[in-house]
Amino acid sequence: MNLLARRILYLTLACTRLAVAQPISETKPLATKPAGSIVGQWQSSGTNGAVAAGGAEAVEAGVAILRDGGNAADAVVATILAQCVTDANQFCFGGEVPILVYDAKRKVVEVLAGQGAAPRLATREHFTRPGGIPASGIEAAAVPATLDVCLTALDRYGSKRFAEVVAPALRILDRGEYAWHADLARTLRRLVAAERLSDDRRRGLRLVADYFYRGPIAREIDAWSRANGGLIREVDLATHVTRVEDPVMIEYRGHVVAKCGPWTQGPALLEALQILEPFDLATMGHNRPDAIHVTVEAIKLAFADRDVYYADPLFQRVPLNALLRPEYASMRRALINMNQASLEQRPGDPVGGKPLLAEAESRHGLEGPSIDTTTCLAADAEGNMMAATPSGWSGVLAGSTGVWLGSRLQSFNTWEGHPNCIEPGKRPRITLTPTIVLKDGRPRIAVSVAGGDLQDQVTLQMLLDLIDFRLSPAEAVTAPRFVTHHFLGSFRQTPPKLGSLDIGDEVEASTLTDLRIRGHHLNVLKPPFGHPVVIRIDPDSKRIEAAGDPKAKRHASAY
Structure with missing residues (x-):
């Protein structure tokens, strides 16, 4: 066994905890109150970069990354991760985030398909019963997609490490306004620890993905899901992938x-x-x-x-x-x-x-009816542009991981022969756009x-x-x-x-x-x-204008 393999094994053994079945909470706490310097700022312009999104502190996190030399991809990921807390009544870490990217280096638009599939146990037969696919709760969860699409964006277009872009979210979580904040903060720090096993940035990102989707976190979610009647299993997480598609x-x-x-x-x-x-x-x-x-x-x-x-x-x-x-x-x-x-x-x-x-x-x-979803945009001085629609709500808290799951399976139907009929491994046709x-x-x-x-x-x-x-x-x-x-x-x-x-x-x-x-x-x-x-x-002045509806509590910041 080489040194890297031994270090990974040691970290796995040190960080893995016995997954204990916990009562399922059906009520998600409201988001934390924004307390940043751009609270109330809904329009802005500048020539260096801009972020427009939901929570003010999340926008502030994205702009701080831009000011620190990051690009639009780094900024959008920092904003999305912070929104798991600031916009927690609209979006969750176990949810989904389709992202459109304009890559200025290659002059192309690409899609990061940040939507998880139906678990292998989510068959049509399972849901052909009175009530059908539930609108909320443990059985409505698709495979969590948020983390992997963020890591894919960093890997493919970004310049920062996971530890750098998740730092603003951790600062918000460390205020500990709700019990699950401490659990999610602990999970995120375990992911940061996994990244540190490699000095290579892109290799470190893959270690983060492996730790969550194919390592200790996946096993904890599997054990919790089995104990509480959920459908997600370790194999569903292990085989999840963020597809890069043409628009x-x-x-x-x-x-x-x-x-x-x-x-x-x-x-x-x-x-x-x-x-x-x-x-x-x-x-x-x-x-x-x-x-x-x-x-x-x-x-x-x-x-x-x-x-x-x-x-x-x-x-x-x-x-x-x-x-x-x-x-x-x-x-x-x-x-x-x-x-x-x-x-x-x-x-x-x-x-x-x-x-x-x-x-x-x-x-x-x-x-x-759905009450979820938030918003996220970023642009930088190099001409990169990112558009994302983060979502996830009405799910449940996955044990002591601090990871809230979404309820996206409700976007399927159970009508045999219909294109959007639920099948294992299939993505629901979503509204996120x-x-x-x-x-x-x-x-x-x-x-x-x-x-x-x-x-x-x-x-x-x-x-x-x-x-x-x-x-x-x-x-x-x-x-x-x-x-x-x-x-x-x-x-x-x-x-x-x-x-x-x-x-x-x-x-x-x-x-x-x-x-x-x-x-x-x-x-x-x-x-x-x-x-x-x-x-x-x-296109001439390169000035970037950003705005969000103030009545909908959207925020924007540019510099």
Whole structure:
């Protein structure tokens, strides 16, 4: 046995504790109160770097990494790890984080698929019982993905060690505001100790991953899960991997919009943009009746296709190229009646080349609203850009590890033959959907939104506000918004609310009256709904503008 192997064995034996079954807590404590110098700061600009996210202390952590010579990848990972504490009522260490990356060195956009799969025991047969897949609790957990996607981002694009980027999270945890803080801090320090077994940065990152997914932490989670009726086993953790994938991209008014694949709802945004492109939205007017109406109708058509076709492409053949053909968008566009709101779900037939799918199924499940998800963006002076959507909630605390698990399996269904039917090893089709926009080959815009099925609807409005209506990031995140629930809900397949239109109470009364006349079922609400953050880079001055909706307690900092 060589020296390195002996050291690893010694650390494993020294740090492994007997996993004792503990009572499962169903209530997660609220996040810690932000106490950083940027509390209340929701917009900022600079030329060296920027972070826009949820918790103020998490944003501060990311900007501190930038100031210390780190790049956008280092900053986004530091922010995400801190958000496990500052945004703990929206995101957890055992959750998931899809990340879009623009790598300035190679001039490419890549996807880090930070979504865990269903455990091997999570079969359709297991959940075909009264109640189906639960909305919360131990059986709703997918394999934790947060740590591995963060390590992959550091390994592939970053410059810092794990110990450096996790230090801000540890400082927050060491305040010990909740009992689980001490346990998570202990787990993170065990991971830092594993990293120190190698002086090589990238090798150290792999030791961190091995310690959590294939070492002592995995064994502790396995023992706890077995003792408490959970489905996750050591083999599920050991075989987890963060896939690096190509993004899905389309052109819109001279911009290239990049999204994650159809294991997310992201491509629905691209379909909606293609449907909208021939319309002169700027002439229609910002938040005027025609612009709102046509945008909502495009969303309805795109989401109808999402509900029928989207799933993990490793398990299902998703007709994505056909869905995003301009000819298909033209057929779908012709279904929009500018004088009448649609009151029915209308999926199309992209493979058959038809605007409507014959004999479309209409199935739905139980109510299962989601209150999770936060936001995270970063950019640096070298032109790197990161967009992430961290999430995870309603799960349980995995024993004494301090690791909260998420409840993402509820985004599956149990309908035999449906593309998104649950299978072991399969990723659920999720709502998490970061966005990066290029122009002339360089990153121009990044968007992240919290809000479940509302995420791409609000992202669509951010892009239209920035591109068509020429608003600033600060104006876009604070402008009145509107969303529909004219789709199958992504959490336990909530029944659609056909013709629904939730709209901010700041919208002019005459516009509301016009929309009612067209048949929209209006629900006038006080903001916020959908919680956006935006970063925009000026290609000439290189100035970086960052903003987050202050009513949704988003924060931004640049320097």
